[in-house]
Amino acid sequence: MTQRRPLIAGNWKMNCLRADGLALASSLAAKAKEKGALGCDVLVCPPATLLSDVVGVTHGSAVAVGGQDCHAAVSGAHTGDVAATMLADIGAQYVLVGHSERRADHGESSTDIRKKAIAAHDAGLIAVVCVGETEEERDLGATLAVVNGQVAVSLPEGATAKNTVVAYEPVWAIGTGRTASVAEVAEVHAAIRAELVKRFEDGNEFRILYGGSVKPSNAKELMAVEDVDGALVGGASLKVEDFWQIIESCA
Numbered sequence: 001m002t003q004r005r006p007l008i009a010g011n012w013k014m015n016c017l018r019a020d021g022l023a024l025a026s027s028l029a030a031k032a033k034e035k036g037a038l039g040c041d042v043l044v045c046p047p048a049t050l051l052s053d054v055v056g057v058t059h060g061s062a063v064a065v066g067g068q069d070c071h072a073a074v075s076g077a078h079t080g081d082v083a084a085t086m087l088a089d090i091g092a093q094y095v096l097v098g099h100s101e102r103r104a105d106h107g108e109s110s111t112d113i114r115k116k117a118i119a120a121h122d123a124g125l126i127a128v129v130c131v132g133e134t135e136e137e138r139d140l141g142a143t144l145a146v147v148n149g150q151v152a153v154s155l156p157e158g159a160t161a162k163n164t165v166v167a168y169e170p171v172w173a174i175g176t177g178r179t180a181s182v183a184e185v186a187e188v189h190a191a192i193r194a195e196l197v198k199r200f201e202d203g204n205e206f207r208i209l210y211g212g213s214v215k216p217s218n219a220k221e222l223m224a225v226e227d228v229d230g231a232l233v234g235g236a237s238l239k240v241e242d243f244w245q246i247i248e249s250c251a
């Protein structure tokens, strides 16, 4: 069986002013240093305003830093956007692309996401490509078709297990306290794995994260599901003790 090192990623979304964000990142880095070898890779994705400082305070620790989005272009007249090259330039190693909040708030399509993933790869970043169905799509029985369709279009030809992570986040489970059941998670992750194996030589090695109301109380159970290789955590990543317990669930 392929051994995949889990990734626990914290998406801070549009939260944290400077003092709180730096305190959170410093505490995590200190805990990681004190613990030594961890059972997973750890990533935090702060808002753009804090990226550079968080890179600074986590330097030399096991905590990697990522952006929450990037533009598909390297530079140009795109007011308010950030290029993947800019993220790499300040020391970020990852970038989230296609989060459902970007898809909903900014009308991003899977074609847009693929372009962003290519930009991330070209900049030397690992793209965390997010996919997931809405509640309506699940009720219609369209979950696997929707998710497989997003995976097929959002992942570029050049994706590999080294430069790409897939994050499955059912939209109805994000920030709602409702977590997908183990059976629901297992079914979708198996379908994503099959899609990856069909398309990519190293499809078995891609990490597939689950996201949607992951918390200390359900992390262990979710991490034990076949083909769940970590978590993309929103709310619980803003509390150092909660996020740390989720990290420890991979031990």
Ligand SMILES: O=C[C@H](O)COP(=O)(O)O
Pocket (backbone or CB within 6 Å): 011, 099, 169, 173, 174, 175, 176, 177, 211, 212, 213, 214, 232, 233, 234, 235, 236
């Ligand atoms: O990116 C993270 C997800 O949207 C999950 O957020 P949540 O853990 O607050 O449900």
